[in-house]
Amino acid sequence: MSFLKSLFGGGDKKPATPKVDAHEEHEGYTIKAVLMQAGGEYQIAGTIEKEVDGELKIYKFIRADKFASKEDAIVATLGKGRQLIKEQGAGLFR
Numbered sequence: 001m002s003f004l005k006s007l008f009g010g011g012d013k014k015p016a017t018p019k020v021d022a023h024e025e026h027e028g029y030t031i032k033a034v035l036m037q038a039g040g041e042y043q044i045a046g047t048i049e050k051e052v053d054g055e056l057k058i059y060k061f062i063r064a065d066k067f068a069s070k071e072d073a074i075v076a077t078l079g080k081g082r083q084l085i086k087e088q089g090a091g092l093f094r
Contacts, residue, residue, distance in 0.1 A: 022074045024081075031081030033074045041066040042073035048081050048092055057093040059084070 023032040029050045036043040044063040049056060063080060067073040084092060 021070070022078060024078055026082050027085055029081075029085050031078055031085075033077035033081075035070065035073050035077065036062065038066055041068055042070050043067075044073060044077045044080055046077045046081055048084060050090075050093070052090070052093060059092040 018034045021033045021035050023030060025031075029048050032047045032049065034045050034047060036045045044061075044065045044067075046061055048059045048061070051057070061080065061084065065073075065076060067076065
């Protein structure tokens with residue numbers, strides 16, 4: 001029976017918390033790199049977070065860019081987060 005529960009999503013497993021590969025503060029926002037593996041490469045993925053009126057707002061982003069190096073993917077993800085903040089600011093959470 002436990003096999004069927006695990007196969008069809010039953011049971012009391014909690015969803016996996018994404019692994020944060022790096023984070024930084026930028027202009028009052030927190031940018032987190034949460035890289036995705038695509039084959040042997042790393043794909044840009046992350047979140048931008050900010051507390052607004054006592055509520056934590058989260059914007060998730062994924063881009064098609066892929067890198068062989070994890071370090072390069074982290075640098076690019078944090079850079080993309082800074083770019084999004086510069087371009088959209090608080091509009092990210094509308």
